[in-house]
Amino acid sequence: MFEIAISEAEFSAADVSGVEIGAWSQHSAALQNALAQRGVVCLHLARALEDEELQSLVRLFGPIKDPVGRTKDGGEFRYSEPRQVIDSGFVMTDEVREKLGDLNFGGLDDDRPGLFETFHCDDTYTERPAQATVLHARALPPSGGGPTCFIDMRAAYTLLDTATKDRLRDLRVVYAYNNEDAFPPRRAARGPGEALVDVTHPLVRTHPVTDSPALFIDLDRARHLDGLPIAEGRALLQELQDHAEKNALAWEHHWADHDVLVWDNASVQHKAAGNFKLGEPRRFWRYMVEGDQPR
Numbered sequence: 001m002f003e004i005a006i007s008e009a010e011f012s013a014a015d016v017s018g019v020e021i022g023a024w025s026q027h028s029a030a031l032q033n034a035l036a037q038r039g040v041v042c043l044h045l046a047r048a049l050e051d052e053e054l055q056s057l058v059r060l061f062g063p064i065k066d067p068v069g070r071t072k073d074g075g076e077f078r079y080s081e082p083r084q085v086i087d088s089g090f091v092m093t094d095e096v097r098e099k100l101g102d103l104n105f106g107g108l109d110d111d112r113p114g115l116f117e118t119f120h121c122d123d124t125y126t127e128r129p130a131q132a133t134v135l136h137a138r139a140l141p142p143s144g145g146g147p148t149c150f151i152d153m154r155a156a157y158t159l160l161d162t163a164t165k166d167r168l169r170d171l172r173v174v175y176a177y178n179n180e181d182a183f184p185p186r187r188a189a190r191g192p193g194e195a196l197v198d199v200t201h202p203l204v205r206t207h208p209v210t211d212s213p214a215l216f217i218d219l220d221r222a223r224h225l226d227g228l229p230i231a232e233g234r235a236l237l238q239e240l241q242d243h244a245e246k247n248a249l250a251w252e253h254h255w256a257d258h259d260v261l262v263w264d265n266a267s268v269q270h271k272a273a274g275n276f277k278l279g280e281p282r283r284f285w286r287y288m289v290e291g292d293q294p295r
């Protein structure tokens with residue numbers, strides 16, 4: 001029987017079981033509500049989905065995002081395909097290294113370029129970042145490990161003192177695809193997405209469904225704070241990120257075969273854990289759900 005279970009924990013995914021594949025359209029409102037309230041939803045499935053099936057599941061949460069953005073010269077640039085393959089276990093070879101040249105996705109692991117091990121939210125370098133991201137497990141490390149880790153950025157905001165909250169009101173973060181001044185330990189991300197326009201988003205974001213405030217920061221792509229001296233803005237961003245990682249509620253998803261995990265980029269940050277053996281597979285299909293301009 002279809003069931004959405006909410007654990008006692010203050011922060012963890014809404015756990016969805018008893019899902020009859022393809023017969024899910026009547027659960028759209030309940031799933032959207034669970035995502036807005038909890039920030040993460042996990043659907044446990046009996047088998048891997050065909051692409052069409054996964055698309056229909058993603059659409060229960062909203063339209064699938066076509067990753068095309070506006071460029072500085074007034075054109076359009078496709079920075080990804082609608083369905084992405086996250087191959088986080090892929091081990092770099094010298095041959096591929098040579099082919100990629102200057103291209104860098106910003107990961108920390110020299111051997112596994114698809115492994116994103118710093119807390120971030122997705123798609124922040126675009127004007128209307130994806131509201132949600134959906135991962136469907138295709139191959140998991142046979143010897144275990146490799147959870148996806150989350151922190152609750154609503155709690156990160158709530159825990160700030162009143163003076164800090166006042167200071168953050170109306171501040172905006174400047175983002176760019178190519179981030180030469182990456183915040184350590186992050187590496188500079190480089191790629192053709194540099195054609196995209198630079199964007200700014202509010203540092204404190206109001207959730208489009210629940211209206212609750214959250215810190216909205218992505219140090220993988222953030223440059224500085226709009227209108228503040230660069231060094232001052234960057235120090236504040238780092239301080240807020242450190243605060244979130246230290247104090248906000250945290251939870252990790254330990255993957256089972258065929259899981260579909262959905263997270264709300266307005267409420268949580270996420271990262272991959274690299275604690276699985278080099279050479280083991282860890283692969284997902286990924287779709288993004290369209291979002292409005294953050295407010």
Ligand SMILES: O=C(O)CCC(=O)C(=O)O
Binds near residue numbers: 133135270271273
């Ligand atoms: O590999 C993971 O656990 C997270 C991947 C990720 O950051 C993403 O798909 O946006």
Ligand SMILES: [Fe+2]
Binds near residue numbers: 116120121122270
């Ligand atoms: Fe991500």
